[in-house]
Amino acid sequence: MIEFAFPLALLLLPLPLLIRLFPAYKESRDSVKVPFFDKLVDLSEQKPEQGARILRRSTLQKILVNLTWLLLILAAAKPQWIGPPIEQQKSGRDLMIAVDLSGSMEARDFTLPSGVTVDRLDAVKQVLKELAANRESDRLGLIVFGAAAYLQTPFTDDHQVWQQLLDETEIGMAGPSTVFGDAIGLSIKLFSDSDSDNRVLIMLTDGNDTGSTVPPVDAAKVAAANGVRIYTIAIGDPATVGEDALDMDTITRVSEIADGRTFRALDQDEMRQAYITIGELEPELYETISFRPRQSLHWVPMALISTLYLFYHGFFAFASLWAGRVTNAP
Structure with a gap:
């Protein structure tokens, strides 16, 4: 049987929903205004984009972020495995x-x-x-x-x-x-x-x-x-x-x-x-004297978080490296 040592920590699970009530974070960057902008665009062969944009996470990133928050809260609640009663x-x-x-x-x-x-x-x-x-x-x-x-x-x-x-x-x-x-x-x-x-x-x-x-x-x-x-x-x-x-x-x-x-x-x-x-x-x-042995399981969600992030970043690092090799191939 599994119990939580700090079950009140689970009340923090809906906390990320409050973030949606706040406006998106804006970051300003310096720019240079030049009279020959059109020529500069032609020479750089780049397409002009809007001056402000909101970064959107991919579906995989959303799943990873939400799952990470869930696992962190579970670790904070400190799940414990409660063994059968032992009498002495x-x-x-x-x-x-x-x-x-x-x-x-x-x-x-x-x-x-x-x-x-x-x-x-x-x-x-x-x-x-x-x-x-x-x-x-x-x-x-x-x-x-x-x-x-x-x-x-x-x-x-x-x-x-x-x-x-x-x-x-x-x-x-x-x-x-x-x-x-x-x-x-x-x-x-x-x-x-x-x-x-x-x-x-x-x-x-x-x-x-x-x-x-x-x-x-x-x-x-x-x-x-x-x-x-x-x-x-x-x-x-x-x-x-x-x-x-x-x-x-x-x-x-x-x-x-x-x-x-x-x-x-x-x-x-x-x-x-x-x-x-x-x-x-x-x-x-x-x-x-009766007692039930307790074994803390808080390390399990922490280990899952580490595994997910290593797998995620490792996968995209390998994909980026592979893409670079294909591009540079003769």
């Missing part, structure tokens, strides 16, 4: 995973389907592999936190790289304690640089906040104001006491404020079910 899908949601790497994650109280007992972090990694495989439409990010919160993986569509960086995490690499609120604060900062309007944070911890700069509840209020939904997964034994005790009141309060939900995972099956439920609450989302 991109990630519709930014999903940040925040994993607790405090020392309490060393507890080996999770059993894999194979019967092997593993620590809490290994159990988390196994479930997150399934999560990444089922969230192909989402951009994933990874935050690890302990005594401080660190960005392990920025938002990316490359889930293989995300998985590799997750596998490289180790217990204690972020410090021994748990800064739950700072991890939320870091995720808010990362979401502020995101273009997506669908922002989800999954917090996974087995302890309680032990000295965040921003209290978790306050951080959750800021997250809610920035459109970030928070789902928290508390793992481990809720009966634990001391520094490793689960602060379920704070964890639940954070999810409620940020329009999310709280899950308890005492084993890997419950943890997997938590991610399945989150997947149902946050279904895969695609954003479709």
Whole structure:
């Protein structure tokens, strides 16, 4: 399909008709008046003509001029070839995973389907592999936190790289304690640089906040104001006491404020079910971008004009040259 980028230029097409409203152009030339004009005519063997005349174009010239004007206007209107619609899908949601790497994650109280007992972090990694495989439409990010919160993986569509960086995490690499609120604060900062309007944070911890700069509840209020939904997964034994005790009141309060939900995972099956439920609450989302490729065709009428004029002048130059050779032939 062909469209014009500047269709108003076509209004100039009848402009040459206005020229007919004006008188013909007159050009004066100097002349010499002599008393022996008749003798001069006889000697020059030329026939006297009228002193003023209007030059008339040939039919071919008229066609060429009108066609040139038409092609110039078409070029000015900039015709474009519009191709068929092309649709592209991109990630519709930014999903940040925040994993607790405090020392309490060393507890080996999770059993894999194979019967092997593993620590809490290994159990988390196994479930997150399934999560990444089922969230192909989402951009994933990874935050690890302990005594401080660190960005392990920025938002990316490359889930293989995300998985590799997750596998490289180790217990204690972020410090021994748990800064739950700072991890939320870091995720808010990362979401502020995101273009997506669908922002989800999954917090996974087995302890309680032990000295965040921003209290978790306050951080959750800021997250809610920035459109970030928070789902928290508390793992481990809720009966634990001391520094490793689960602060379920704070964890639940954070999810409620940020329009999310709280899950308890005492084993890997419950943890997997938590991610399945989150997947149902946050279904895969695609954003479709549709565009039609445009190819400018303004060069076509310009090329036709050049071809016509080259052919026209070339033809008459050749005809004139040929006529001169015939005249000078013996």
